[in-house]
Amino acid sequence: MESTSRKFSSNAREALGDSQLQRALSNVPSGFVNKRAKAAAALPEFEDLRDKGRDIKNHVLEHLDLYLEAYERRVIEAGGHVHWAASAADAQRIITEICQAHGAKTVTKGKSMISEEAGINAALERAGITPIETDLGEYIVQMRGETPSHLIAPAVHLNKDQIEADFRRVHDHLPKDRVLEEPASLVREAREVLRSKYLAADIGITGANFLIAETGTSVIVTNEGNGDLTQNLPKVHIALASIEKIVPTLEDASTLIRLLARSATGQEISTYTTFSTGPRRLGDLDGPNEYHVVLLDNGRSDMIGTEFQDMLRCIRCGACLNHCPVYQAVGGHAYGWVYSGPMGSVLTPSLIGVDEAGHLPNASTFCGRCEEVCPMRIPLPKMMRHWREREFEKHLTAKSIRSGLKVWNWFVARPELYHRVSGLAAKFIKARAGKRGRVSNLPFAGGWTKHRDLPSPQGKTFQAIWKERQKNG
Amino acid sequence: MSEKRKPRVGLFVTCLVDTFRPSVGLATVKLLELAGCKVEVPEKQTCCAQPAFNSGDSKSTRKIATNVIKMFEQYDYVVVPSGSCAAMIKIHYPELFTEGSGFRTRADELADKTYELVSFLSDVMKLKDTGAQFGRKVTYHDSCSGLRELKIHKQPRALLSKVDGLHLEEMADADVCCGFGGTFCVKYPDISNDMVTKKAANVTNSGAEVLLAGDLGCLLNIAGKLQREGSEIEIRHIAEVLAGETHIPAIGETDQ
Numbered sequence: 001m002e003s004t005s006r007k008f009s010s011n012a013r014e015a016l017g018d019s020q021l022q023r024a025l026s027n028v029p030s031g032f033v034n035k036r037a038k039a040a041a042a043l044p045e046f047e048d049l050r051d052k053g054r055d056i057k058n059h060v061l062e063h064l065d066l067y068l069e070a071y072e073r074r075v076i077e078a079g080g081h082v083h084w085a086a087s088a089a090d091a092q093r094i095i096t097e098i099c100q101a102h103g104a105k106t107v108t109k110g111k112s113m114i115s116e117e118a119g120i121n122a123a124l125e126r127a128g129i130t131p132i133e134t135d136l137g138e139y140i141v142q143m144r145g146e147t148p149s150h151l152i153a154p155a156v157h158l159n160k161d162q163i164e165a166d167f168r169r170v171h172d173h174l175p176k177d178r179v180l181e182e183p184a185s186l187v188r189e190a191r192e193v194l195r196s197k198y199l200a201a202d203i204g205i206t207g208a209n210f211l212i213a214e215t216g217t218s219v220i221v222t223n224e225g226n227g228d229l230t231q232n233l234p235k236v237h238i239a240l241a242s243i244e245k246i247v248p249t250l251e252d253a254s255t256l257i258r259l260l261a262r263s264a265t266g267q268e269i270s271t272y273t274t275f276s277t278g279p280r281r282l283g284d285l286d287g288p289n290e291y292h293v294v295l296l297d298n299g300r301s302d303m304i305g306t307e308f309q310d311m312l313r314c315i316r317c318g319a320c321l322n323h324c325p326v327y328q329a330v331g332g333h334a335y336g337w338v339y340s341g342p343m344g345s346v347l348t349p350s351l352i353g354v355d356e357a358g359h360l361p362n363a364s365t366f367c368g369r370c371e372e373v374c375p376m377r378i379p380l381p382k383m384m385r386h387w388r389e390r391e392f393e394k395h396l397t398a399k400s401i402r403s404g405l406k407v408w409n410w411f412v413a414r415p416e417l418y419h420r421v422s423g424l425a426a427k428f429i430k431a432r433a434g435k436r437g438r439v440s441n442l443p444f445a446g447g448w449t450k451h452r453d454l455p456s457p458q459g460k461t462f463q464a465i466w467k468e469r470q471k472n473g
Numbered sequence: 474m475s476e477k478r479k480p481r482v483g484l485f486v487t488c489l490v491d492t493f494r495p496s497v498g499l500a501t502v503k504l505l506e507l508a509g510c511k512v513e514v515p516e517k518q519t520c521c522a523q524p525a526f527n528s529g530d531s532k533s534t535r536k537i538a539t540n541v542i543k544m545f546e547q548y549d550y551v552v553v554p555s556g557s558c559a560a561m562i563k564i565h566y567p568e569l570f571t572e573g574s575g576f577r578t579r580a581d582e583l584a585d586k587t588y589e590l591v592s593f594l595s596d597v598m599k600l601k602d603t604g605a606q607f608g609r610k611v612t613y614h615d616s617c618s619g620l621r622e623l624k625i626h627k628q629p630r631a632l633l634s635k636v637d638g639l640h641l642e643e644m645a646d647a648d649v650c651c652g653f654g655g656t657f658c659v660k661y662p663d664i665s666n667d668m669v670t671k672k673a674a675n676v677t678n679s680g681a682e683v684l685l686a687g688d689l690g691c692l693l694n695i696a697g698k699l700q701r702e703g704s705e706i707e708i709r710h711i712a713e714v715l716a717g718e719t720h721i722p723a724i725g726e727t728d729q
Contacts (some may be wrong), residue, residue, distance in 0.1 A: 013663050029646075037652040221518030325650050329667040363661055364656025365668075366527065368621040388529030399657060401528055408524055409533045413540075422492045437727040438700055450667035452697030455493070455708075455725035460485050462495035466514050 001119055001147065003352055005336035008359035012207035015330040025161050025331050032322035037264025043262065050449065053259050054377045056252045057313035060244070061304060067213040067246045068295065074216025078278025080291040085118075091296045092123035093203065095238060098292055102236055104202035110220060110227035112207025113316060115240050116338045117351070118296060120205065131205075132197045134226040136190050143170045149332030149340065152264050157331045160186070184380045194226070204230040204288070207219050208241035208401050209260065209315070210253045211293070217277040218293060219253055221260065221270035228274050237276065237288035239402040242296050244312040256315055259375040268384060307386045311346050313376040320370035320380060326363055335360055335443050342370035342380040360404040361387035419463050426457035482510040483548035485587075486539075487558045488520045489689040490710075493587060494724065497689060500716035501554045507716075510552075515544045521558040524587035526533055527655055538566050540577050550597065551587040554621020554712050555688045557655075559589035564622050588714060589619055591687055595628035601635065605717035608638030613711070614672070614695065615648050616688035629687060629711055636714060644679035646671075653694040669698040676706060683698035683707045683723075685714060696724045 004011060015021055025222035041047045059065055072082045085091035088374075099107060109131055111116065121131045121142075133142040137154035141147065143166050148154030155163065159360055164180045167189060180186055206227050208218040216240040220227045231237040247253050261267040280287035321327045321341030337357065339347050345360035359382035370380045391397050411418045426429060433439045433456035441449045448454055482505050489496045505512045522537035541562065545551045551558040563584045569613060570577035594600040612634065619625040633641055652668025659665075673694055676684050684699070684706055686692050696708040707723040722728050 004661075009661065009663075012661065016663050016667055031569055320662045325652070325671075326661075326664055326670050329664050332592055335695070349647060363657075363664065364651050365617065365652065365657045365665075366615040367650035367654070369617075369648075369650070383531065385527065388527070389531055390529070392529035392531075398660070401660065405524060405528050406522070409530070409537070412519045412522075415519055418519045419516075419560060422488070426492050435727055435729040437722065438697070438725040440701070445659075447662045448697070450662055451701070452669065452694065453701045453725060455693050455696050455700070456727075458495055458721075460495060462491040462498035463514070463516060465495050465499065467516070 001116065001338055003337045003356055005348060005352070005357040005360060008334060008336055008363060011334035011336055012330040012363070015334045020159060020162065021157055021331055024157050025328055028156065028322055028328050032265070032318070034437065036263060036319060036322070037266075039262040039266040039268065049255060049259055050375055050377055051109055052255050053315075053375055054313060056247060056255060057244075057376060060246050060248065061309060061312055064243065064246065064301075064304065067248060068243060071211055071213040071216055071246055074213065074226060075278065075291075076216075076291055078291075079281075079392065080135075080216065080278045080293060083292060083294045085294055085296045085298075088118040088296070088298050091118040091240060091294055091298075092120060092292050095120055095240065096123055096127045096129070098129065099124065099203055100237060102202055104129055104236075105150055106130045106132060106201050107199065107203045107205055108132050108134050108198055108230045108234065109138070109152070110202040110204070110206035110222065110230040111138050112205070113338060114207050114240055114296060118240065119300065120240065132194075134194055134198070134230050135222070136187060136224060137189055139194065140166060147333070147338070148283070150321055151316045151339070151343075153318070157333065170339060180330065198233050198446050199230045201230075201234045203236040203238060204232075204234040205238045205240060206231050208239045208293075209394050210247050210256060211241055211245045212248075212250055212253050214249045215277055217250075217275050219273065219275050220361040221257065221273050223265075223267075223271045225272050231274070231276060231288065232286050235288055236292070237279075238292045238294060239276065240294045240296065242298065243300055260315055260317050263296065263319040263373065263375040266419075299383065303350050308346065308383055309348050310378050311343070311383060313378055314347070315376060316343075316344055317375055319373045323369040323373050325365075325367065325369070342384070343378075346378075346380055346383045346387070354387055354390055354394070355396060358387070358391050361385075362391075383397065419461065423461050423464055426459060426461055429454070430456050430459045474681045479509055479511040479595065480549040482512050482550045482552050483545045484514045485510050485518060485521065485551055485553045485562070486514065486547065487553060487555045487689065487710060489693070490554055493693065494710065495688055496718060496721050497554050497710040497712050500710070500718045501552070502604060503716040503718070504590065504594060504712060505552060507603060508552075508594050508600045508724060510550070510598070510718070513548065521561045523557065523561050523655060528563065532570070535569050536571050538580070539576060542566065542576065542583050543579060543588075546579060546583050549586065550593065551583065552590055552593050553587065554590045554710065555690070556589050556623055556625060557688055557690065559587060560622040562587045563624040580670045581647045589623055589687065591629045591632060591715070592623060592625045594715075595631060600632070603632060603635070603715045603717070605715055606637040606721055607714050607717075609683045609707075610640045610642055610645045610681050610703070611649065611683040611685050611714070612642050612676060612679040614651065614684060614686040614691060616686055616691045617650050619687055620648055625687070629685075632715055633685070637645040639714070642679045644675040644681070646675050651691045651695050653690045654692065671695055673698045673702060673704070677704060680683070681706065683709060685709055687711050692724055700725050
């Protein structure tokens, strides 16, 4: 996927001016935020679980090579195939080759962010294979030629009436006078249209929420059951996952599953949690004849041992997006690449370079709400600051900020001069404010006064008043 | 309590209070003295280094922090009328120095005795009632650093509940960022504006006559927005109300 992260500022401005988008985004706080709060409050051991989850992933990241190899052995023992993809291009090639080897024409897909990251749909289309997204949100986004704007709610940037219009446009074989006003009727229609696609698909591709090393199992969680149909009905199932999805045991997967749904949607558990180990065995009633796992690195192993390693604990619940006031203001597409919100602001520079995605870790007030709700206790603000440090070292920080900072630091190191100048500034702004007590525009402060007044200083600085007071006893 | 045994408090006044609203500093001194402290103000203090720190300029940050540590380590306590500057010293200064180094130890020691004003009055000096009077309906904005880095939530509400005549009306999303964020508000003015617009609406919808908070950065931001929109809501730092210093004009207002 081509990145537009460099244009974050103008992307954001456009998003703020898009009334349809703003209407859709206004549902994020009441929906996700309140539900998560309720679910967390209802589980007394939720905070302990977060510690456990963090520890499990930290342990895995310290021994990732061992667990990956153990996982690979178990998959092969169960009759599956494991493919190692160092880059997105490798993953595209491997998956395309498997599809071509089976003469696949259509491929159904479960929801997978890693597939977005690796550009699998585009690669399949280039090879003449039709990918069909089966998650309702992904299906809508695909029909619009868009990308998902949220980790778990790909179409959260859309309103029901927009989706209805898309269904009428694309499902043009259905009666024009059908009633589609209720969300339930949209779901019913999508389900009917997709049913035949499941049956016709040659191959099913899913992501994986977890890969279990002790059993060689891939796990997906969904609320629609589309993932199950995607991986069980076609003859071949390909699970595409990034290497940090590994957990040591079934018990560990259970711990993380308890955190995932509560943090994501406020559910105790997702409607479907599906464990896949190898292809169909003798006597199995269903399941694929072939089971492939594609393990994608794409820059992640380079994060290990750096100040960004903790980011690899992320389980993609979306809680940081939901709670982020910047995400709530601009939505996911403004971030310009696959991942958005606080997790995207940390992960994207790791994957496509800080030169390209440098805006993202800067577009934060460090309000800390993301870290407060992250089930894996990832210190997101701290890592955004680490990116800013890298940018500063590489001279990528905006020139105006850099020179402003230089002047400020120079004064700060010279207290007497600093106090004289701050005293003058206080007097100057107060004089400009006059009887009003505030100014509506000020030289060099356009960023501030474009949208708000600047309250006037009281006139004297605290230091000046304090000095007088000490003198007069 | 004899003069000798009074804790010596170094007041870190913050650059914004120093330049924009010295009355907050004076109210802070009054409250600290009421709580039984002896207050001193190192005259060479300037900035806590947040602008450098949040812009990724580690070298300048360390330099400024080193000066602050040297200037303030002599006191029993360091008190700051701001959650974000207090958190800078209390949480982030130690992170700046390598574990085991001399300055790390000194940063750790300073961090241990540094407090945001209201939490210091409540948690350390066990002050329950400041004896102030303010017969108004107020709402309180939790600034992000104070709330999430320093866990300040109950303390301001407890002290406000003892102010004679004051009625606290909680606003929706009191814990959501106002969009100030230091340099953020000028780097991304449109996003900042969206955030402060939502905050101003929540303040207005609370029905309160007065907005209080513990950080002048947030207050200048929200005041600037409310007043640009023509709102009549009065905006003050919580220290002014707790100290009974509400006769002076509120933020962005004059007595003329």
